[in-house]
Amino acid sequence: ETGVTQTPRHLVMGMTNKKSLKCEQHLGHNAMYWYKQSAKKPLELMFVYSLEERVENNSVPSRFSPECPNSSHLFLHLHTLQPEDSALYLCASSQERGAYNEQFFGPGTRLTVL
Amino acid sequence: DQQVKQNSPSLSVQEGRISILNCDYTNSMFDYFLWYKKYPAEGPTFLISISSIKDKNEDGRFTVFLNKSAKHLSLHIVPSQPGDSAVYFCAASASMNYGGSQGNLIFGKGTKLSVKP
Numbered sequence: 001e002t003g004v005t006q007t008p009r010h011l012v013m014g015m016t017n018k019k020s021l022k023c024e025q026h027l028g029h030n031a032m033y034w035y036k037q038s039a040k041k042p043l044e045l046m047f048v049y050s051l052e053e054r055v056e057n058n059s060v061p062s063r064f065s066p067e068c069p070n071s072s073h074l075f076l077h078l079h080t081l082q083p084e085d086s087a088l089y090l091c092a093s094s095q096e097r098g099a100y101n102e103q104f105f106g107p108g109t110r111l112t113v114l
Numbered sequence: 115d116q117q118v119k120q121n122s123p124s125l126s127v128q129e130g131r132i133s134i135l136n137c138d139y140t141n142s143m144f145d146y147f148l149w150y151k152k153y154p155a156e157g158p159t160f161l162i163s164i165s166s167i168k169d170k171n172e173d174g175r176f177t178v179f180l181n182k183s184a185k186h187l188s189l190h191i192v193p194s195q196p197g198d199s200a201v202y203f204c205a206a207s208a209s210m211n212y213g214g215s216q217g218n219l220i221f222g223k224g225t226k227l228s229v230k231p
Binding site: 045097098104108 | 145208215
C-alpha cells in the first residue's frame with residue numbers, strides 16, 4: 001500500500017451505533033488530519049495531530065473522538081451521531097504541520113447516518 | 115464567513131482551449147496557496163502551489179497566478195484535456211499565527227471543470 005489509505009470506504013450507521021474510521025499513511029509523515037466534507041460546503045478541518053499529539057480540535061462535537069496511537073495511524077471513533085453528520089470524511093497527512101507542507105489525502109469514507 | 119471563495123461552481127471548456135479557475139481570499143495573513151484536484155470517489159490530490167513572495171508558478175500545463183493586492187489567484191490549464199475534468203479546490207494557509215491556526219489549510223468550495231472532447 002502506498003500513500004494514505006482509509007477504511008471503510010462506505011459506512012451506514014444508525015444514530016445509536018458506535019463505529020470507527022481508520023486512516024493509515026505510508027509516507028513517514030509526522031502530521032495527520034481529519035476533515036469533513038458536507039454537500040456544497042468547503043472541506044472543514046476537524047482535528048490535527050502532530051507527532052501523535054492532538055494539537056487542534058476545531059470545535060468538533062464530542063460524539064467524534066479521534067485517536068492517534070502512532071504516527072502512521074489515525075482513528076475517528078463515532079457514537080450517537082446525528083443525520084446531519086452524514087458526509088465524506090477525509091484523512092490527510094503531511095511531513096510536518098505548517099503552512100508550507102503539502103497535505104496528502106486518502107480517498108475518504110462516505111458516512112451515512114440514518 | 116468564508117475566507118477562501120471560489121465563486122464559480124462549474125466551468126465547461128473545449129478540449130485544447132485554456133481553462134481558468136478563479137479563487138479569492140479575504141485574509142491578508144495567508145501567504146501560501148495551493149490547488150488540489152479531486153476525481154469522484156478519490157481524495158483530493160495536490161496539483162500546484164505558490165508562495166506569496168511570487169506572482170506566478172508554472173508546472174507543465176498548469177500555471178498559478180497570484181495577485182496579492184486583489185487577494186486573487188487563478189489556475190490556468192493549457193491546453194485543457196478531457197482527463198482534467200474534475201473538481202478543483204483552492205486552499206490557503208498562513209505561516210504565522212493569525213487568530214485562526216497557523217499552517218491549517220482553508221479550502222474553497224471547489225469548481226467542477228468539464229473538458230469536452
